[in-house]
Amino acid sequence: MSTPSKLFEPFKLGPITLPNRAVMAPLTRNRAVAGLVPSPLAIEYYGQRASAGLLVTEASQISQQGQGYQDTPGIYSKEQVAGWRKVTDRVHEREGRIFIQLWHVGRISHTSLQPGGGAPVAPSAIRAKGKTFVNNTFTEISEPRALELSEIPGIVEGFRRGAANALEAGFDGVEIHGANGYLLDQFAKDGSNKRTDAYGGSIENRARLMLEVAKVVSAEAGSERTGIRISPVTPANDVSDSNPQPLFDHIVDQLNALKLVYIHVIEGATGGPRDIAPFDYASLRKRFKGAYMANNGYDFELANKVLAADEADLIAFGKLFIANPDLVERLKRGAPLNAPDKATFYGGGAKGYTDYPALGETMQAAQ
Numbered sequence: 001m002s003t004p005s006k007l008f009e010p011f012k013l014g015p016i017t018l019p020n021r022a023v024m025a026p027l028t029r030n031r032a033v034a035g036l037v038p039s040p041l042a043i044e045y046y047g048q049r050a051s052a053g054l055l056v057t058e059a060s061q062i063s064q065q066g067q068g069y070q071d072t073p074g075i076y077s078k079e080q081v082a083g084w085r086k087v088t089d090r091v092h093e094r095e096g097r098i099f100i101q102l103w104h105v106g107r108i109s110h111t112s113l114q115p116g117g118g119a120p121v122a123p124s125a126i127r128a129k130g131k132t133f134v135n136n137t138f139t140e141i142s143e144p145r146a147l148e149l150s151e152i153p154g155i156v157e158g159f160r161r162g163a164a165n166a167l168e169a170g171f172d173g174v175e176i177h178g179a180n181g182y183l184l185d186q187f188a189k190d191g192s193n194k195r196t197d198a199y200g201g202s203i204e205n206r207a208r209l210m211l212e213v214a215k216v217v218s219a220e221a222g223s224e225r226t227g228i229r230i231s232p233v234t235p236a237n238d239v240s241d242s243n244p245q246p247l248f249d250h251i252v253d254q255l256n257a258l259k260l261v262y263i264h265v266i267e268g269a270t271g272g273p274r275d276i277a278p279f280d281y282a283s284l285r286k287r288f289k290g291a292y293m294a295n296n297g298y299d300f301e302l303a304n305k306v307l308a309a310d311e312a313d314l315i316a317f318g319k320l321f322i323a324n325p326d327l328v329e330r331l332k333r334g335a336p337l338n339a340p341d342k343a344t345f346y347g348g349g350a351k352g353y354t355d356y357p358a359l360g361e362t363m364q365a366a367q
């Protein structure tokens, strides 16, 4: 393949020069078994993918309360920070760059994961329809309780501490998980937020928590090392908003004031149709002064089209990076891609995690 592609051109993201525009999307893999610490296999997994322009880790909870599925890694204990340090060291040895995604699931959890077996927390006491994975089975999401106003500073502080821990663990930056129906998205959207205090009602009030988190995280990590993931119209985790365009216009205006380095936008339904609901992503891109990272269902062809039209700066690939540790090299050469195996996405060991071959390995195996 000799067609020049903008995907392989460098991009300056704040103080960091990415050698290409292919980002490894955050991907939940549920393999942090012992102490919710990234396992030795995670070191290998991220290390194998260091040729991505940027790696964004799997969502990592900022507290026990922020966990919603079994075996997802945390970024709140000393042991977790030490585990992540091994991951960042490996990625840096291989000349890669890595951000951690900071996560609080809010109501998408189960009592068995919560401190003292309590109810998961939410903007309002409305249970999300759906299941989560705990104790090795899919289980109904628990009934949540509404956060007290007095608890909100503690949530914001949890994100700040997560960012501080991320720096201690050697990350190049952080991505705030503001998407997919988790806590910050639950507050922002009116389907899940029925509060009548300063965090509910108007767009300004509903966006407040996400923006307070963005403020403290960017103050801690540096705004030039802080990105945020949003999903304006996704129905993931039973979330909805009656008027997402002005909501996200407001959010982006405020993120500009905080000088965040990128917005990572899931266009359409997470992992599903891109055209599920009308939304003007182009106007969001124009409005935002930092970098626009596009995600959801991108292949090489769509990435090239969107980059050539200057509709995005960076493209995040999920499943393609699961199955192809050397995705950038394969796309460059027009080499065939390994197919991802859905059965090994969540949980398990090396199979479907660190055993997808790179090109040279394929050739060796074929010889």
Ligand code: 8OZ
Pocket (backbone or CB within 6 Å): 028, 059, 069, 179, 180, 236, 270
């Ligand atoms: C798949 C399974 C569990 C969690 C997300 C963090 O959708 C997730 C997630 C994805 O953002």
